[in-house]
Amino acid sequence: MIKGPNLKRLAELAGVTPGTVSRALSGTGRVSDQTRQRIIALAESLEYQPNLLARTMRTRQTHTVGMLVPLGHDTLQHLSDPFFNTMSGFVADELAERGYDLLISRVIPRDNRWIENYANSGRVDGVLIIGQSNQLAVIEATSLRYRPMVVWGGQVSGQNHCAIGSDNRAGGMMAARHLLERGCRNIAFLGPVDGPEFGARLDGVRYALALAGVSQGPQVFSTHYEPAAAFEDALRMLGGLAQMPDGIIGASDVTAISVIRALARLGKSVPGEVKVIGYDGLPLGELVSPALTTIDQQLRLGARLMVETLLRRMAGEATGSKLIEPRLVCREST
Amino acid sequence: MIKGPNLKRLAELAGVTPGTVSRALSGTGRVSDQTRQRIIALAESLEYQPNLLARTMRTRQTHTVGMLVPLGHDTLQHLSDPFFNTMSGFVADELAERGYDLLISRVIPRDNRWIENYANSGRVDGVLIIGQSNQLAVIEATSLRYRPMVVWGGQVSGQNHCAIGSDNRAGGMMAARHLLERGCRNIAFLGPVDGPEFGARLDGVRYALALAGVSQGPQVFSTHYEPAAAFEDALRMLGGLAQMPDGIIGASDVTAISVIRALARLGKSVPGEVKVIGYDGLPLGELVSPALTTIDQQLRLGARLMVETLLRRMAGEATGSKLIEPRLVCREST
């Protein structure tokens, strides 16, 4: 590291005390215009760069938000996963606009205090939890004592922790209804069973089918989470079927895209023979061909809400959870 | 923030001095087994969490690496862009494995000292620069004074800064040769002209065509960087053509995927009527359909090399730049 001058040295050169320099540069407190000018000029000529760490240590404000990704032992969700990627990108964008940095940490929960330990390490002003994995109990318990925390996820009645997320059940219904409208009657639901919102989405699908009087509930196929593995799973499962579904709902966009690939490999046309809808609304879905119809969780909005809410909680405000309305984005795959 | 006990308080409770507690917990320095056991037990029972900031302040080691993304005024590259996304994900993975965190900061270069200012802020042990934008001069100048910095990008003879990147010219040649082998004779190159490695890749393409005796150099089309805009550009440009090329090289995977979409919209089959090859090797390319043939820059390897190299530079070692061999990944689009 190049060692620039520190505040103390600056004070010596200016012939004042550190306190005066601090006030002059920060603009807080009273300093005569003359000395202020002089100090500012000196600081610039010496290319003075304040040590943010020291400042943080005094002010206890890091201007940094931590993004924690708990890795359940079986959840092989890399930081490079498309969903997480997209989310962290949006969050980074939102934070950057507000002058905050993003500290990304992948953590393996070894005890029930991993969140607090992290928060107490003094490196962040607040935390965002993405991907609850199997840590819901810890999150809920932590929320009773640690305020500046916002979680990406759904809400359960009576829950204390602040969550921002989309209405997965409504989204599931929406997806099913869309396929029904498109004429599908033999509908399948495919994705990682242990995935975070799998259950609620499937519930919605089931409910919509029941409402529509489609006796045949969705066939459910469990795949891996990771894209390449999901593709293999889809290929094997769909390939082995006596009768191909005419509509497939992916539990996520990543899954749906894998399904489309598998169908292509099996010689089935999309949306001609099989219609496929995803869930998430990743920008990625727009790029693939056929472009993916999906239930859009509005992740950009979600990221903004998480950041806004977190900053308010950091300021001591009490905030409630928020449910984002999922939206159908109709593209080419249905 | 929940205020746990600090080291001083721990020392009081243990009936020793802070220094002793520090030595006992860090394992450095000599402490009798008995006191060590006692202190460790106490720390655990009180759920003592050291303040990493304070530690950092003394040791001057943050265990954090900064990833800087300079945003040139015209470069509309969000942190949520697929390439950047993928790269940051891989980097985060590699750092996490080595016990380092990743601090992502998007910076708008206002002067020629933005890198040093950031590095001197004391929050990171080293920096990774992704996407040089138009900041090559600053990067090179900084490298003369600031060592722990690694840049994603190519090498020029005489360059001082440490760069990890793939051989774009070789990659361009590889892409062109592949299309030639596939029988293409009317080849186009398409992408953002101001993109970082556009020039070198195009050079390689030109060279390979010349070598093969294809008199007709590639038609070059300039598109936007951002996916949606690139799609519109491709649609307009290709749609207006009297004769459609039989092979298209995208300057990036994102561009190539947009091209495939545009071709589908124009009723052209891929790879039947037009063959398309991308550049990058994003995992994304495997997901789309037809799966994208591409020149793989081996970003995961690149991320690992960047992290390894940076850590070595942080340790004071001198390291050279490294060129990654691009590889042809042949999938369905050619």
Next chain:
DNA sequence: TTGAAAGCGCTACCAC
């Protein structure tokens, strides 16, 4: 083996 004390660079408080 342990204690005492200095200090990382900054801010904040209280005098003057």
Next chain:
DNA sequence: GTGGTAGCGCTTTCAA
């Protein structure tokens, strides 16, 4: 308006 001074919580000499 400015100076002096006391820390933030930790590590690391130097003595004892």
